[in-house]
Amino acid sequence: MVSETSGHRSQSGIAHKAKVEAVNLSFYYGGSKAAIKNVSLAIPEKQITALIGPSGCGKTTLLRCFNRMHDLYDNNRYEGKILLDSTVNLISTKIDPIEVRMRVGMVFQRPNPFPKSIYENVAYGLRIRGESRRRVIDQKVEQSLQQAALWNEVKDRLNDQAYDLSGGQQQRLCIARALATDPELILFDEPTSALDPIATANVEQLMLQLKDKVTMLVVTHSMQQAARISDYTAFMYLGELVEFDQTSKIFSAPAQEKTRDYIGGRFG
Amino acid sequence: MNAQPSPPTSDLEYRWGRNFQEKAIEAMLFLAAFLAVAVTASIMVILVTESVGLFQTVSIVEFLTGTEWAPMFEPPTYGILPLVCGTLMTSLIALIVAIPMGTLSAMYLSEFASLRAREWIKPSLEILAGIPTVVYGYFALLFVTPLLQKILPSLPGFNMLSPGIVMGIMIIPLVASISEDAMRSVPRELREGSYAAGATRFQTALKVVFPAAISGISSSYILSVSRAVGETMIVAIAAGLQPIITFNPLEPAATITAFIVQVSLGDLPHGSTAYQTIFAAGLVLALMTLVFNIFGHFLSKRYRENY
Amino acid sequence: MAIALPEQGLIALRKSVSRRQLYSNLFAIVGLISILVALVVLVALIIHLLSQGLTSIDWQFLTSPASSDAEEAGVFIALVGSGLVMLVTTTLAVPVGIAAGIYLEEYARKGWLADLIEINVTNLAGVPSIVYGLLALGLFKYALNLGESIITAGLTLALLVLPVVIVTTREAMRAIPSSLREAAYALGASKWRMVKDHILPYSMGSILTGIIIGLSRAIGETAPLVTIGALTFITFLPDSPIQPTFPFISFSWLLSPFTVLPIQMFSWVSRPDLAFEAKAAAAGAVLLALTLLMNGFASFLRYRLRKGIKW
Structure with missing residues (x-):
């Protein structure tokens, strides 16, 4: 079903309902030139959407619009809309960024567990929300760690420091931390760029398993990764969305010349 | 430039000369650095040798456990506990002011304040740390005490409360600046991880940043203890000079430092008992601060190595 | 879900x-x-x-000596004393402190000796100032027999400022990227040439800032000078350093008795006389103005430096 509000011509192949939709979104860092220019992008529900493009193209900047991370720093400005479930505009000044972040989870480029125990890391989001019932937290921590395929490795040492885990385990812990609060969308910012190939494979497999539960948006610098895990791919260049379509189509028959050049390795 | 290679002999000579110069300079620089060790050593040597005479009149146990300090009276008594008590009481009052206020200020500066607000507030707070302590003493005696007397009419002109509070205000920048440094050196990713989970600034500050910076923050606390214990002029001017054991902050008391000042103001012949007592008191003071300083330094080193 | x-x-x-x-x-x-x-x-x-x-601060206050008559009392002798003591302190502490900083940052090899020096510097920075006063009393005044003189006071405050100078020197040098050091070595510079031609000039601004802040602390220090017995009633200037007869320069002022601004203020605060209270406040205002000026200058310098150099 083609999204009504977005008339981008290369979105003809979108066959899923949109979970989140950016409409004419622009973003400015501290009053300077637009880092994101008029992007319209409908992210399909319970699918993995990859954002690719050469470095500096604005893919991470775009990703961080979806949970208002830019609000943490002064003078940043959004224009346009990001609609969740076609109703709530996530970047409206009337919506508290904290409300947004409670509904949209995020996994960062480098694993960033808190200097706390494994258990407390996963429980953090729940505690933030004021949950104090031990039984509820216990159950949720176990469930999230299981979903993150980490439970078997850590179930006997939940009280160990998170820093004692390997890099790949730390990243899966961060995914568990994001899952614990039942987010409707999870943002991944180059989640495997700091990991070795085996840990990368684990995280990728995990993401594929999570697909039937949650919508995911992934920034990746690796075209192979986008091809391996994503259902849809958006190609960005110089702050603009060049093309968005099913991943198979983007990699086999891109409509735009720029996309073809990038996929073909001619720049970037 | 001339491409003529210099003859081997002169090159050797030149190299020898340069090596000699290098070594001589290094030796001089080393001596300058080693002076720090020499100064510490001379402090300990002087404190011990100048006070050792006192311990022929009074045993060390009596000195450390006696509850009466009257070295100028006849018969003299040399129990340092009243001075230690006065020192700890005024320091305690100062810390009750400085630690909460310094920590709150640091949290505000590091997690809430905008960049511009921080650039104004920090140097303004630093001014507090630069004011001469004799000026603080004047302020405690002639401004804060009269002010407190309006609320507590029975407060005597000399008391521990007023200099304690003023000392606390003086120490706020010390706590605030070290704690803020520690909190700001917590990596941005940790903060963003917390915000991305939907935490407010307060929750992030309290549950993620504060625990991660705890060793730096506690080192600021320990250094401020050492600062309060060694502070002299404020208490010498405004706390009174009676060496009595009291835990009532509304009463006057003498601290170790105030006692040293008081004795120094009088006639102080070299080697007299009075002369020896201030070195003995100074020795106790130096040892107290030494322990705090080394412990605080150890903690602050640890937080820097954490990330 | x-x-x-x-x-x-x-x-x-x-x-x-x-x-x-x-x-x-x-x-x-x-x-x-x-x-x-x-x-x-x-x-x-x-x-x-x-x-x-x-109300007490006027030309007469700044140019008159202390007096037992509150009306006439001024801070002239104390101002001169503070100036001379600071001169001695700066002359001693700055070169030694910078040299020590250079050694620790650029020369010292890791090992117990460097650790020992480092622990001592950190510890000295935290030693209460009055303990320096006791050291001066026992060592400079009696053991070296320098008396209650300007040189004793200058030495005492120099020891007090030394750790500040060392620490700021090290921090300034640490901020210089190692690529600059390597560039100098690659051109064949010896270690000292590298330090003298590159490290020192590049870090001088920050070092200067630290020195000014250290001196602004020293100028307000009272306790260590009280301990050496400096709280005396002084109404005359020290000997002039310039003499009419050969060799025209005299260092006898170094051994002159003295008073300094904070001591003068302290002596007025301790008098139970309202007229002297006002004098104490006036001396305090002058002292505060001096320290604030120095701190302000240091902040200004730091600000300029931050704008100027970007590594």
Whole structure:
């Protein structure tokens, strides 16, 4: 079903309902030139959407619009809309960024567990929300760690420091931390760029398993990764969305010349 | 430039000369650095040798456990506990002011304040740390005490409360600046991880940043203890000079430092008992601060190595 | 999980968010208040000092010696004394402190000796100033027999400032990227040439800032000078360093008795006489103005430096 509000011509192949939709979104860092220019992008529900493009193209900047991370720093400005479930505009000044972040989870480029125990890391989001019932937290921590395929490795040492885990385990812990609060969308910012190939494979497999539960948006610098895990791919260049379509189509028959050049390795 | 290679002999000579110069300079620089060790050593040597005479009149146990300090009276008594008590009481009052206020200020500066607000507030707070302590003493005696007397009419002109509070205000920048440094050196990713989970600034500050910076923050606390214990002029001017054991902050008391000042103001012949007592008191003071300083330094080193 | 949030859930979510935001804002207010309290005290101190002392500050106050008559008493001798003591302190502490900083940052090899020196520097920075006074009393005044003189006071304060100079020198040098060192070595510079031609000039600005801050502390120091017995009634200037007869320069002023501004203020504070209270406030205002000027200059310098160099 083609999204009504977005008339981008290369979105003809979108066959899923949109979970989140950016409409004419622009973003400015501290009053300077637009880092994101008029992007319209409908992210399909319970699918993995990859954002690719050469470095500096604005893919991470775009990703961080979806949970208002830019609000943490002064003078940043959004224009346009990001609609969740076609109703709530996530970047409206009337919506508290904290409300947004409670509904949209995020996994960062480098694993960033808190200097706390494994258990407390996963429980953090729940505690933030004021949950104090031990039984509820216990159950949720176990469930999230299981979903993150980490439970078997850590179930006997939940009280160990998170820093004692390997890099790949730390990243899966961060995914568990994001899952614990039942987010409707999870943002991944180059989640495997700091990991070795085996840990990368684990995280990728995990993401594929999570697909039937949650919508995911992934920034990746690796075209192979986008091809391996994503259902849809958006190609960005110089702050603009060049093309968005099913991943198979983007990699086999891109409509735009720029996309073809990038996929073909001619720049970037 | 001339491409003529210099003859081997002169090159050797030149190299020898340069090596000699290098070594001589290094030796001089080393001596300058080693002076720090020499100064510490001379402090300990002087404190011990100048006070050792006192311990022929009074045993060390009596000195450390006696509850009466009257070295100028006849018969003299040399129990340092009243001075230690006065020192700890005024320091305690100062810390009750400085630690909460310094920590709150640091949290505000590091997690809430905008960049511009921080650039104004920090140097303004630093001014507090630069004011001469004799000026603080004047302020405690002639401004804060009269002010407190309006609320507590029975407060005597000399008391521990007023200099304690003023000392606390003086120490706020010390706590605030070290704690803020520690909190700001917590990596941005940790903060963003917390915000991305939907935490407010307060929750992030309290549950993620504060625990991660705890060793730096506690080192600021320990250094401020050492600062309060060694502070002299404020208490010498405004706390009174009676060496009595009291835990009532509304009463006057003498601290170790105030006692040293008081004795120094009088006639102080070299080697007299009075002369020896201030070195003995100074020795106790130096040892107290030494322990705090080394412990605080150890903690602050640890937080820097954490990330 | 993860289907559109029902209306009920959204309302609950928003309630929780606004409640937590309220706590967060309350906490920010508490933090701001504690900063404001500290700053209000600072302002109160300055206003009190000025309101009590400003009327006493005039040309006569700045150019008259101390006197037992409060009307005539001034800070001239104390100002000269502070200036001369600072001169001695600067001359001694700056070269030694910078040299020690250079050694620790550029030369010292890791090992027990470097650790020992480092621990001692850190410890010295935290030793209460009055303990330096006791060291001076036992070592300079009696063991070296220098008396209650300008040189004793200058030496004492030099020891006090030394750790500050060492620490700032090291921090300034540490900020210089190692690529610059390597560039100098690659051109064939010896270690000392590298330090002298590159490290020192590049870090001089920051070092200067540190020195000024250290000296602004020293100029207000009272306790260590009281300990060496400097609280005496001085109404005459030290010997002039320039003499009419050969060799025209004299160092006998170094051994002259002296008084300095904070000591003068302390002696006036301890007098139970209202007229002297005003004089104390006036001396305090002058002293505060001096330290604030020095600190302000240091801040200005630091600001300029930060604008100037970007590594």
